[in-house]
Amino acid sequence: MDSNIKRELMIENFENPFHKESKNGKEFIKANTYNASCIDNIDLYVRIKDGKIYDAYFDGEACAITISATSLMVKKIIGMTLQEARNFITEYYHMVNFENYDKTKLGNLLIYEDIAKQPSRKKCALLPVQALEKSLEICEEGGKNDK
Amino acid sequence: MNREDFLMCKDALIYLDNGATTFKPKQVINKVVDYYTKYTANCHRGDYDISQKVDFEYESTREVVRKFINADSREEIIFTSGTTESLNMIIFSFMRHYLKKGDEVLITKAEHASNVLPWFELEKEMGIVVKFIPLTRDYKVTLDNVKAVTTNKTKVISLAYITNVIGDVRPIKEISEFAHQNNILLCVDGAQSVPHMKTDVLRDDIDFLAFSAHKMLGPTGVGILYAKKKFLEVMPPFKYGGGMNIKFESTKELEYKEVPLRFEAGTQNIAGVLGLKAAIEYIESIGIEKIREHEIKLREYLIKRLKEVSNVTVYNEASESGIVIFNLDKIFAEDTANYLNHYHICVRAGNHCTKMIKDDLGVKNTCRISLYLYNTFEEIDKLIDVLKNSKNIYDIIL
Numbered sequence: 075m076d077s078n079i080k081r082e083l084m085i086e087n088f089e090n091p092f093h094k095e096s097k098n099g100k101e102f103i104k105a106n107t108y109n110a111s112c113i114d115n116i117d118l119y120v121r122i123k124d125g126k127i128y129d130a131y132f133d134g135e136a137c138a139i140t141i142s143a144t145s146l147m148v149k150k151i152i153g154m155t156l157q158e159a160r161n162f163i164t165e166y167y168h169m170v171n172f173e174n175y176d177k178t179k180l181g182n183l184l185i186y187e188d189i190a191k192q193p194s195r196k197k198c199a200l201l202p203v204q205a206l207e208k209s210l211e212i213c214e215e216g217g218k219n220d221k
Numbered sequence: 222m223n224r225e226d227f228l229m230c231k232d233a234l235i236y237l238d239n240g241a242t243t244f245k246p247k248q249v250i251n252k253v254v255d256y257y258t259k260y261t262a263n264c265h266r267g268d269y270d271i272s273q274k275v276d277f278e279y280e281s282t283r284e285v286v287r288k289f290i291n292a293d294s295r296e297e298i299i300f301t302s303g304t305t306e307s308l309n310m311i312i313f314s315f316m317r318h319y320l321k322k323g324d325e326v327l328i329t330k331a332e333h334a335s336n337v338l339p340w341f342e343l344e345k346e347m348g349i350v351v352k353f354i355p356l357t358r359d360y361k362v363t364l365d366n367v368k369a370v371t372t373n374k375t376k377v378i379s380l381a382y383i384t385n386v387i388g389d390v391r392p393i394k395e396i397s398e399f400a401h402q403n404n405i406l407l408c409v410d411g412a413q414s415v416p417h418m419k420t421d422v423l424r425d426d427i428d429f430l431a432f433s434a435h436k437m438l439g440p441t442g443v444g445i446l447y448a449k450k451k452f453l454e455v456m457p458p459f460k461y462g463g464g465m466n467i468k469f470e471s472t473k474e475l476e477y478k479e480v481p482l483r484f485e486a487g488t489q490n491i492a493g494v495l496g497l498k499a500a501i502e503y504i505e506s507i508g509i510e511k512i513r514e515h516e517i518k519l520r521e522y523l524i525k526r527l528k529e530v531s532n533v534t535v536y537n538e539a540s541e542s543g544i545v546i547f548n549l550d551k552i553f554a555e556d557t558a559n560y561l562n563h564y565h566i567c568v569r570a571g572n573h574c575t576k577m578i579k580d581d582l583g584v585k586n587t588c589r590i591s592l593y594l595y596n597t598f599e600e601i602d603k604l605i606d607v608l609k610n611s612k613n614i615y616d617i618i619l
Contacts, residue, residue, distance in 0.1 A: 080619075081615060084615070112555050113572065113586050135585055137555045137556045138615065195559075
């Protein structure tokens with residue numbers, strides 16, 4: 075993908091992030107992730123219903139890469155089954171780690187395909203999926219899964 | 222000034238994070254290397270020549286520190302691992318025994334974590350009450366504000382002399398006079414002040430002072446705890462072990478050494494302490510007043526030039542130290558720091574271990590510039606040029 079297009083998409087999602095709002099209702103699973111070495115800190119709010127991600131939001135303070143990646147991820151995961159979400163997480167990790175991955179699973183998040191070339195920014199791009207992983211764990215541990 | 226003494230002062234690198242740690246001059250590095258290559262031995266333990274040499278170097282550092290902060294006696298100087306350990310020793314050894322449930326301790330929301338969290342823990346443990354001195358609109362501490370929250374239960378005031386985010390110089394002498402008139406102890410976090418301005422614990426009548434070697438051109442892993450001898454005499458040791466005892470028997474009979482060795486259990490960071498000596502001697506060879514004067518001139522120039530950059534907000538214009546915090550409009554502090562890093566300019570982004578100041582400052586994260594003697598006006602010019610070109614920040618960092 076052209077680097078200008080990638081950059082524009084990141085800036086657009088940083089300046090006008092999708093579903094950036096705290097959701098403190100009981101129906102949402104809240105998962106926080108932060109970077110120990112810097113100041114990115116986000117909360118992901120996921121509502122799981124009938125085995126699917128019914129809705130998702132996020133909030134927090136973070137750099138352009140973390141905010142844009144979280145915004146794009148939130149858009150992407152709404153409507154996914156839990157298995158699809160797990161597959162998405164796996165493919166995203168593969169992409170960021172320069173391993174073989176299925177491009178069809180990642181949509182616009184492909185714009186972070188080269189992020190690990192800047193090692194200090196890799197952790198910024200991983201925060202949203204780490205939050206999603208945590209949310210799924212909470213759900214599996216008997217958390218909220220509205221029937 | 223003196224850039225030739227610092228191997229890290231390479232042309233391409235502009236280091237503006239001296240509040241975090243400082244470069245070391247070759248005099249300090251040589252002192253550490255000499256210890257490791259010419260007279261490595263433990264101290265206070267050997268009867269051979271090189272051990273005697275180590276004892277002399279180690280103990281004479283105590284005298285060098287005493288003179289540097291104008292303490293009464295070298296016995297009032299304890300070597301620790303850093304400001305954090307010094308403050309923890311004061312709070313968990315001395316204060317834990319001195320304070321009683323309901324006693325009040327005054328701090329501010331601008332204090333570093335090391336002068337907050339031990340107090341919070343002691344509050345949980347023994348029911349002391351930690352209260353905040355309100356800050357002025359410029360985030361400063363005034364004597365009136367101290368008086369406003371002092372009650373007959375106030376037993377300790379614990380403040381940084383210079384704060385690590387706002388960089389304001391607190392009126393410690395005035396506060397000290399007031400505190401002592403009211404039977405209140407004064408504990409001072411000197412991490413950001415001792416390296417940058419003349420410290421005089423007698424003039425300011427400071428009861429406890431904590432600071433670090435690595436923020437004043439010395440090695441990492443060494444700090445100093447100064448306390449008036451009368452307090453050290455009654456303070457229980459923070460650590461127990463070798464080097465701090467005179468005897469211990471199977472009958473459980475034991476005896477500890479006198480102050481200050483009682484507080485230095487285990488093998489100390491000898492190389493670090495010796496490096497600290499070289500650091501203080503180096504600072505004194507230039508003159509701490511001259512260093513401060515240079516920093517203030519740099520600061521004034523920096524503030525003046527930052528005003529030329531339309532999208533910069535400076536949050537602590539009224540402070541009187543080499544610390545300046547700012548943000549670029551609508552840009553996250555970490556992104557600004559990453560952008561500056563692209564031009565080999567090192568600044569700190571974040572909350573700088575001072576997580577409560579956001580309540581007053583209205584912003585959680587900032588970029589911090591902290592200056593020292595080897596910074597130059599040319600470096601500031603370069604920084605300003607880069608900031609002026611920051612319209613293309615995302616082309617650089619994304």
